[in-house]
Amino acid sequence: MMTDMPWWLWLLIALGAIVIAALAFIAGRLLSQLKSQNERRDVAIGQRNERLQESIVTIAKSMDQGQCPLSEGALRLVVLLDLRVERGPRAYSERYPALHDMYERIKHMPTHGARKEYPKAEIRKMDDEREGYEKELEDAILADVRQLLKDFN
Template sequence: MWGWIVIGAAIAVIVVLAFIAGRLLARLHQQQRRRQEAMTKRNTSLDESVTTLARAMEQGQCDFSEGALRIVVLLDHRAEPEKPDYAAKYPALHQMYERIKHMPTHDARKQFPKKEIRRMDEEREGYERELKDAILKDVRQLREDFREDKA
């Protein structure tokens, strides 16, 4: 008789543990789905920003230096299981980024003397002229790669 009670209790414990494990697995799947949806939403938003900047650069509405700074950072923030080598894929944008990333922007720029700001602007504009054709090529490729209607 005691043997059947122990077996019944053991089965009850197994059923309860199986139920708990099932609920935890369901929560895990739900959490993974939410994380994937959030990652997809974030990447979609980043992609829209990248294509908007690329279009603006192509149309001359955004300086190549500003666009390169922003695009490189946006691409770096994409959540991807295997991150592509964007520096190899868009070399001119990354080359511009590497050349000007040390230059101050916004309020930090205001702390420099006007002569130094003018010198940095001339340096940046020189890089823009030098890399113009290569950057436009990268921007066109980037727009193709991040096309909205691409499935």
């Protein structure tokens, strides 16, 4: 019967039950912490994406209204779109091909302070090249910008 078991076997069973209960408690706490951490991460990602969306919409509107050069806007928009965190496939290069085409054509060109390191003749040559791309791709870029504004509003 049960009373025939030695006392040390009862002790082992009791210790096993205590260990299992302790491990279950620890696992529950860790799962709770993980859930909380995931919720905080999701909130942070949502806030970040919101700020990115505001910037994307602002730049796209200024491009559409002619207040921002198409090449500069394309550079900024492609980078901002790439920074968004999304669950599914992004495929922004397929949705906005002209923006990405412009980006690929001019991403090697220096901007801001880096321009000062180049001779003026070389800067003029790059500016002429960039302006040529803007004229060539203007209609397609503006179509992408308008589609982007629809998608993000």
